[in-house]
Amino acid sequence: xxxxxxxxxxxAPDAAAVKAxxxxxxxxxxxxxxxxxxxxxxxxxxxxxLPYQTAVDIQNTSFKCSCPSRKFPCxxxxxxxxxxxxxEAQFLPLTEPDWVEAWISKRIAKLQSSTxxxxxxxxxxxxxxxxxxxKRADDRFDLVESGLLELDxxxxxxxxxxxxxxxxxxxxxxxxxxxxxxxAKAAGFANFVRKLSQLDYVGSDQWKEEALDIxxxxxxxxxAFRNLSVQSEPMQLSxxxxxxxxxxxxxxxxxxxxxxxxxxxxxxxxxxEIDEIVVHRHWFSGLESGRSAIILEFATRFNTVQxxxxxxxxxxxxxxxxxxxxxxxxVMKTCLQETAALSKMPQFLESIExxxxxxxxxxxxxxxxNDIPVLLRNVRLVPTGDVFxxxxxxxxxxxxxPNTSRNTCLNWLLHVDTxxxxxxxxxxxxxxxxLGIFVHNQYVIL
Amino acid sequence: MNAELLHTAMLGTARRPLPLHLFSEEVLQILASxxxxxxxxxxxxxxxxxxxxxxxxxxxxxxxxxxxxxPVEEVLDxxxxxxxxxxxxxxxxxxxxxxxxxxxxxxxxxGSNWIIAPKNSLALLKITEDLPxxxxxxxxxxxxxxxxxxxxxxxxxxxxxxxxxxxxHFGTIQDRKxxxxxxxxxxxxxxxxxxxxxxxxxxxxxxxxxxxxxxxNYLDADRSTxxxxxxxxxxxxxxxxxxxxxxxxxxxxxLLSDNQSEVYQLASSNLSKYFVPSGSxxxxxxxxxxKLLLPDAFDDFWNKDFMERNFGFETEQYDIAxxxxxxxxWLAEFIRFLPVDFWCTQLxxxxxxxxxxxNRNEAFIVKLEGxxxxxxxxxxxxxxxxxxxxxxxxxxxxxxxxxxxxxxxHLLSTIEFEEYIHQHEQYLNEDAMKYGSYLxxxxxxxxxxxxxxxxxxxxxxxxxxxxxxxxxxxWLLQYxxxxxxxxxxxxxxxxxxxxxxxxxxxxxxxxxxxxxxELKNNLEYYK
Numbered sequence: 001x002x003x004x005x006x007x008x009x010x011x012a013p014d015a016a017a018v019k020a021x022x023x024x025x026x027x028x029x030x031x032x033x034x035x036x037x038x039x040x041x042x043x044x045x046x047x048x049x050l051p052y053q054t055a056v057d058i059q060n061t062s063f064k065c066s067c068p069s070r071k072f073p074c075x076x077x078x079x080x081x082x083x084x085x086x087x088e089a090q091f092l093p094l095t096e097p098d099w100v101e102a103w104i105s106k107r108i109a110k111l112q113s114s115t116x117x118x119x120x121x122x123x124x125x126x127x128x129x130x131x132x133x134x135k136r137a138d139d140r141f142d143l144v145e146s147g148l149l150e151l152d153x154x155x156x157x158x159x160x161x162x163x164x165x166x167x168x169x170x171x172x173x174x175x176x177x178x179x180x181x182x183x184a185k186a187a188g189f190a191n192f193v194r195k196l197s198q199l200d201y202v203g204s205d206q207w208k209e210e211a212l213d214i215x216x217x218x219x220x221x222x223x224a225f226r227n228l229s230v231q232s233e234p235m236q237l238s239x240x241x242x243x244x245x246x247x248x249x250x251x252x253x254x255x256x257x258x259x260x261x262x263x264x265x266x267x268x269x270x271x272x273e274i275d276e277i278v279v280h281r282h283w284f285s286g287l288e289s290g291r292s293a294i295i296l297e298f299a300t301r302f303n304t305v306q307x308x309x310x311x312x313x314x315x316x317x318x319x320x321x322x323x324x325x326x327x328x329x330x331v332m333k334t335c336l337q338e339t340a341a342l343s344k345m346p347q348f349l350e351s352i353e354x355x356x357x358x359x360x361x362x363x364x365x366x367x368x369x370n371d372i373p374v375l376l377r378n379v380r381l382v383p384t385g386d387v388f389x390x391x392x393x394x395x396x397x398x399x400x401x402p403n404t405s406r407n408t409c410l411n412w413l414l415h416v417d418t419x420x421x422x423x424x425x426x427x428x429x430x431x432x433x434x435l436g437i438f439v440h441n442q443y444v445i446l
Numbered sequence: 447m448n449a450e451l452l453h454t455a456m457l458g459t460a461r462r463p464l465p466l467h468l469f470s471e472e473v474l475q476i477l478a479s480x481x482x483x484x485x486x487x488x489x490x491x492x493x494x495x496x497x498x499x500x501x502x503x504x505x506x507x508x509x510x511x512x513x514x515x516x517p518v519e520e521v522l523d524x525x526x527x528x529x530x531x532x533x534x535x536x537x538x539x540x541x542x543x544x545x546x547x548x549x550x551x552x553x554x555x556x557g558s559n560w561i562i563a564p565k566n567s568l569a570l571l572k573i574t575e576d577l578p579x580x581x582x583x584x585x586x587x588x589x590x591x592x593x594x595x596x597x598x599x600x601x602x603x604x605x606x607x608x609x610x611x612x613x614x615h616f617g618t619i620q621d622r623k624x625x626x627x628x629x630x631x632x633x634x635x636x637x638x639x640x641x642x643x644x645x646x647x648x649x650x651x652x653x654x655x656x657x658x659x660x661x662x663n664y665l666d667a668d669r670s671t672x673x674x675x676x677x678x679x680x681x682x683x684x685x686x687x688x689x690x691x692x693x694x695x696x697x698x699x700x701l702l703s704d705n706q707s708e709v710y711q712l713a714s715s716n717l718s719k720y721f722v723p724s725g726s727x728x729x730x731x732x733x734x735x736x737k738l739l740l741p742d743a744f745d746d747f748w749n750k751d752f753m754e755r756n757f758g759f760e761t762e763q764y765d766i767a768x769x770x771x772x773x774x775x776w777l778a779e780f781i782r783f784l785p786v787d788f789w790c791t792q793l794x795x796x797x798x799x800x801x802x803x804x805n806r807n808e809a810f811i812v813k814l815e816g817x818x819x820x821x822x823x824x825x826x827x828x829x830x831x832x833x834x835x836x837x838x839x840x841x842x843x844x845x846x847x848x849x850x851x852x853x854x855x856h857l858l859s860t861i862e863f864e865e866y867i868h869q870h871e872q873y874l875n876e877d878a879m880k881y882g883s884y885l886x887x888x889x890x891x892x893x894x895x896x897x898x899x900x901x902x903x904x905x906x907x908x909x910x911x912x913x914x915x916x917x918x919x920x921w922l923l924q925y926x927x928x929x930x931x932x933x934x935x936x937x938x939x940x941x942x943x944x945x946x947x948x949x950x951x952x953x954x955x956x957x958x959x960x961x962x963x964e965l966k967n968n969l970e971y972y973k
Binding site for chain 2: 005015018019022023026028029047155156159160161162163164208209212213215216217219220223351352353356359360363364367382383389391395396397398406407410411413414415416430444
């Protein structure tokens with residue numbers, strides 16, 4: 001699918017990259033530009049002796065550039081793709097040079113290898129492998145249990161002494177136990193502790209409920225982990241994932257889990273940096289199935305994301321879901337086509353009341369569920385003083401999430417063409433984080 | 447969340463017992479399934495049970511009456527999507543490169559009666575806090591009704607959108623000044639009416655502010671208002687304050703430059719009495735020129751009382767090294783403000799000859815620190831600026847040998863200015879370039895001038911390895927002619943030795959200017 005300029009801008013890591021990329025989107029800047037049916041590439045003069053070599057996979061949106069920039073995609077990648085979006089005719093249809101061919105072939109091989117069946121091994125080798133795996137699993141289990149013993153004591157001490165002491169606690173108080181959880185391979189608990197340390201203890205008394213909420217969730221998770229053996233298999237997977245076990249997309253792709261084919265609309269994208277790892281969250285909605293999904297991509301300084309999904313795009317693809325209690329996290333198995341237009345509208349919840357009932361059903365499945373993708377049919381955005389709320393057609397309201405930028409809300413107001421509009425967002429902390437609205441049967445990213 | 451439970455958690459179980467009596471039967475059953483648990487565990491378990499119950503059973507809140515986001519009907523046509531896209535890109539540029547382009551772009555919108563589609567407006571609205579006042583005012587004219595409806599979210603728009611007379615009556619001093627300034631621009635007659643009605647009741651410092659605003663943008667139609675104020679509020683009084691005298695001076699200065707005003711008539715009718723035919727020899731030769739006979743002693747006109755009472759001129763302190771007597775000092779004041787035509791008419795001389803008369807006349811030349819100084823030369827420079835007399839400015843600039851006329855350069859047309867810069871080789875001189883008339887217009891430099899500045903800047907930076915002066919760089923990015931694009935590319939392709947300076951050229955000039963010129967070329971399509 002050929003991306004539009006607006007969609008390409010969504011891929012930029014920051015506003016500076018958009019600007020710099022825009023400046024590169026002119027033919028005169030490039031020494032050569034060319035294209036094949038699967039990739040575009042070009043050479044551009046930089047500060048190094050040799051020109052930078054830039055290539056973009058236009059089928060599965062990915063970038064490669066020889067420049068030293070640590071941003072991904074870099075300005076050259078963005079510039080080349082923007083130029084392609086604006087002036088495709090300027091790209092000569094040429095045979096791919098070696099460096100492009102090598103990169104794109106490697107990418108395709110990697111993508112295909114993920115769907116190939118595993119190699120057949122001898123029963124002895126398999127038994128050995130299984131033994132090793134079991135030992136590692138047992139060791140880790142013991143390590144986590146020992147860590148949770150400490151955490152349990154830490155939480156009880158906190159409750160015994162009273163949470164009123166939290167605002168006066170130094171950062172070290174939280175860092176120490178968070179680091180202990182990382183050492184105990186229970187990174188999920190470390191994240192809970194960090195959230196506790198990052199609460200706003202000055203602005204208002206809101207922190208009191210928030211702190212108790214976090215602590216209670218942690219304690220529920222400790223209890224759940226202690227009773228892991230009596231849980232169902234999906235719940236076990238969910239609890240372990242929440243504690244810190246990774247879900248392996250590779251294993252999922254190798255498994256025989258049934259895929260779900262659908263037209264998956266990318267509702268939105270969120271980026272969060274945790275411990276020098278950038279987590280990309282892409283939320284999807286299946287237009288046929290009505291299912292929601294989230295695909296996570298992780299980027300580090302040494303490892304860029306494999307694939308970026310452009311918000312507003314519809315992927316005709318098959319998704320595999322992890323067998324968790326609330327099946328939400330998925331990986332894309334195959335993608336047949338990408339389009340910008342909606343062939344049909346997704347399934348909406350009719351009111352805020354219906355949305356709260358929907359959340360209650362999910363909480364029964366998974367009590368820690370917080371980020372719930374929702375599609376509401378008829379709401380309007382209402383400014384109330386300095387904050388925004390949505391009001392549905394029955395007159396019920398829901399607050400807009402405080403982390404929502406003011407510009408997102410203003411952008412929504414600027415797109416209003418009917419009194420009530422369908423909206424997509426994330427139900428988080430009893431408020432809505434808006435992602436996009438539907439205008440004239442088109443999905444507009446906010 | 448249960449308040450009792452929260453209270454216990456805050457104080458700690460060591461101080462406050464668990465409120466078990468508040469827990470429901472279901473919660474107590476769950477707690478009972480952990481028989482050995484301590485109060486802390488019980489509190490945490492009870493909390494997560496109750497939190498889950500609250501969350502899963504939450505009911506939606508009912509909204510009060512709201513003014514919501516409703517569709518708005520637009521009166522004007524939306525601009526083409528491509529033009530909107532250009533505007534959005536311009537808004538994303540740094541301020542130094544943006545404002546001139548934005549002015550050009552907005553002129554296109556205004557000329558075609560177009561408005562920006564609401565969905566493209568946010569980029570413009572986001573930068574409003576950094577926009578100069580003129581662009582802010584234009585922004586309002588090209589916004590859709592839908593976009594205007596969200597203006598209350600932008601702090602600096604409140605003043606512009608709520609142009610209401612209440613601001614004048616009940617606002618702070620800043621509000622009132624802002625209101626009046628807008629009113630002067632938008633509705634001059636109403637502004638004058640407001641001054642007529644309320645001026646006398648204003649405090650003196652605010653009166654000064656109002657007068658400064660009116661005088662700065664003086665129109666002939668303001669004459670009667672200013673004359674009325676001069677007569678009623680700033681007429682001479684024996685015990686007047688210094689500020690009152692200074693405001694009389696401010697008013698008479700402006701009115702002296704208007705040959706229809708009463709102050710001008712008073713001054714001209716009296717001054718004309720002191721012009722007499724020049725020497726008999728010249729008359730014998732047929733010349734009809736006159737000369738100015740400035741008295742040494744006080745008389746009916748040249749006296750302290752008359753000057754102070756009618757013009758607010760200084761009567762005590764003046765530079766005695768420069769002026770031989772106070773009459774010469776008062777004459778300097780008249781030369782500053784009276785239209786130069788007056789002197790030409792009285793002397794029966796052309797403009798150049800009038801300047802020669804005043805600046806080469808021994809009576810008006812003094813020796814200071816070993817230099818001969820024409821005492822009225824600076825007054826003519828001020829006069830050209832004050833009366834915006836382009837002809838006078840041109841002559842003064844043409845005969846300037848000491849680079850004293852740079853402040854008059856803004857009175858020249860763009861072509862004349864460029865010619866001046868070329869002749870004097872002032873391309874990279876900020877002090878000369880800052881007076882160019884281009885700074886007040888939407889025009890670019892000519893292609894030739896732009897190319898020359900580019901070449902000079904390139905030589906300066908890459909070959910002579912000196913930094914381009916900051917302001918020159920800013921103006922280059924704003925006013926460079928789009929047709930100079932080839933020169934920009936040519937310079938970028940030149941082989942040079944200093945990689946560092948080429949990189950500087952690329953980052954400071956080539957890349958930003960390429961973007962600006964591309965946008966300008968795109969805008970040309972709509973002109």
